[in-house]
Amino acid sequence: MHLLVNIDVPDLATAEAFYTRAFDLRVSRRFGTAGLELLGANAPIYLLEKPAGSAGAGASPRNYTRHWTPLHCDVVVDDLDAAVARAMDAGASAEGPVREHAWGRIAQLADPFGHGWCLLQFLGRGYDEIAT
Known part of the structure; x- marks a missing residue:
């Protein structure tokens, strides 16, 4: 089994700045403007830009509070x-x-x-x- 961690965020640039500073992760690759891969943990972490209010799991709207x-x-x-x-x-x-x-x-x-x-x-x- 291979674990991937996906984190929805409303703003990719802000999330990149936070996660690289807070947890000393580094950007490995980018997926256009929709996401990026961070390395430096035991599993890769993917930041995925998803607007607030867009449909999440079970069609629940994403809420970033x-x-x-x-x-x-x-x-x-x-x-x-x-x-x-x-x-x-x-x-x-x-x-x-x-x-x-x-x-x-x-x-x-x-x-x-x-x-x-x-x-x-x-x-x-x-x-x-x-x-x-």
Whole structure:
């Protein structure tokens, strides 16, 4: 299996600026003015320009205000504080304080397009600290 991450955004140039700065990704290739491929994560990330109000999944209109979805991406980082600062500097919004768990630390953010992201810093054995 090969995983691809597709992210709908209302403005491709703004999204490119955010994702390259916030997560240190690089543009690999462009698909005209409709999308681009970002590399630097474990899976390629595709930014796809889709206007607000256009039909999304199940014909629901796309809405780029902050929204909840049961599917989100976690970005594992070595230095959570530096990663949060970089993402915030790029335009992310913090959604609460950094939280500590047996497996590590987590910061919840929203990108400028309403998508939720979690930044994780594993400590000790990471998730193995709580695995049974």
